[in-house]
Amino acid sequence: MGSNNFDGQVSHSDAIRIIQKSLELGLNIIDTANVYTQGRSEKTIGDAVHGQRDDVIIATKVGMEVGDDSEGSGLSPTHIASQLAKSLSRLQTSYIDIYYMHRPDPHTPLEVSLEALSAHVDKGSIRYIGCSNFGAEEIREAERICRDRGFPRIVALQPRYNLLDRSAESTLFPLAKSKGLGVFTYSPLSGGYLTGKYAGSSTPPQGSRAAHSSRYAERIKQLDGGGLLRKLGEIASSVGISPKDLALAWVLHNDAVTAPIVGASTVEQVESNCRVTELNVPGWVFEELDRASAVPNS
Numbered sequence: 001m002g003s004n005n006f007d008g009q010v011s012h013s014d015a016i017r018i019i020q021k022s023l024e025l026g027l028n029i030i031d032t033a034n035v036y037t038q039g040r041s042e043k044t045i046g047d048a049v050h051g052q053r054d055d056v057i058i059a060t061k062v063g064m065e066v067g068d069d070s071e072g073s074g075l076s077p078t079h080i081a082s083q084l085a086k087s088l089s090r091l092q093t094s095y096i097d098i099y100y101m102h103r104p105d106p107h108t109p110l111e112v113s114l115e116a117l118s119a120h121v122d123k124g125s126i127r128y129i130g131c132s133n134f135g136a137e138e139i140r141e142a143e144r145i146c147r148d149r150g151f152p153r154i155v156a157l158q159p160r161y162n163l164l165d166r167s168a169e170s171t172l173f174p175l176a177k178s179k180g181l182g183v184f185t186y187s188p189l190s191g192g193y194l195t196g197k198y199a200g201s202s203t204p205p206q207g208s209r210a211a212h213s214s215r216y217a218e219r220i221k222q223l224d225g226g227g228l229l230r231k232l233g234e235i236a237s238s239v240g241i242s243p244k245d246l247a248l249a250w251v252l253h254n255d256a257v258t259a260p261i262v263g264a265s266t267v268e269q270v271e272s273n274c275r276v277t278e279l280n281v282p283g284w285v286f287e288e289l290d291r292a293s294a295v296p297n298s
């Protein structure tokens, strides 16, 4: 379950309903970050799972700009310590199951960040460490440092992966497979774009992410996805499946993916997305989608 719109585009009370429905449907990992909705996403999750904390795997992150330089930044030990304390407090928990470095920090040696994270694992406030938006070389380097220094190893990666962005396939997926790392891919619907809701009109539909966020509206204008959307629509209608379901099924079908992290703004979306796990999609459909989404000359 993704949560970057909780207590932002989605109200606190609706987000609590979405989380509760997700848990009821058997989703057991909630992904958040210290920066999502300025910490309110974590607070909402803490409120929602209160009393059933041990039944849920909570993943959060550190490393993006929080706008308060007094506590350091990026992945420095002081910033990690202060942000971790805040995340634990907002999530109303004494431990984070998976704590991701949100992105590489060019100003802090990786070894220094890993040493700091390792100390928090020793104290019990982090169970496992992950890397998000890291390249294959950086992950190899992290693995080497952890091995040489006796730090707990990285267990999870979080790259973007969807029909419009398959860059994780070339090096990250094979690396994860060879090292036995979990791969939790984000934005399987490209933030909603792959549902087709933005096609055919320059005005985003009411209630959608693009209607709420001018930044996202700008981003989808830059996407070169019209051809893919048309092809996805054609393939989907030929097998009687919605384009949204097929885009999600395509991610789920890849055995390099441990689990996709899917966002939702309503309970109905969560219900509909969970039903995708029950779809029986013929293999040739995925092959067609692979061809339709391949980057030319790659």
Ligand SMILES: NC(=O)c1ccc[n+]([C@@H]2O[C@H](COP(=O)([O-])OP(=O)(O)OC[C@H]3O[C@@H](n4cnc5c(N)ncnc54)[C@H](OP(=O)(O)O)[C@@H]3O)[C@@H](O)[C@H]2O)c1
Pocket: 001, 002, 003, 004, 005, 009, 031, 032, 102, 132, 133, 158, 185, 186, 187, 188, 189, 190, 191, 192, 193, 195, 207, 208, 209, 210, 244, 261, 262, 263, 264, 265, 268, 269, 270, 272, 273
């Ligand atoms: N590590 C990172 O750097 C990073 C970056 C981005 C995201 N993430 C994580 O990954 C999660 C998922 O990413 P994401 O939310 O950006 O992308 P996503 O899962 O591809 O898209 C989610 C959005 O698609 C729309 N949607 C979902 N189900 C739908 C349905 N059944 N019918 C119609 N529309 C549907 C909703 O938007 P509407 O509001 O338009 O309905 C929803 O908010 C985030 O919440 C976050 O936890 C991590």
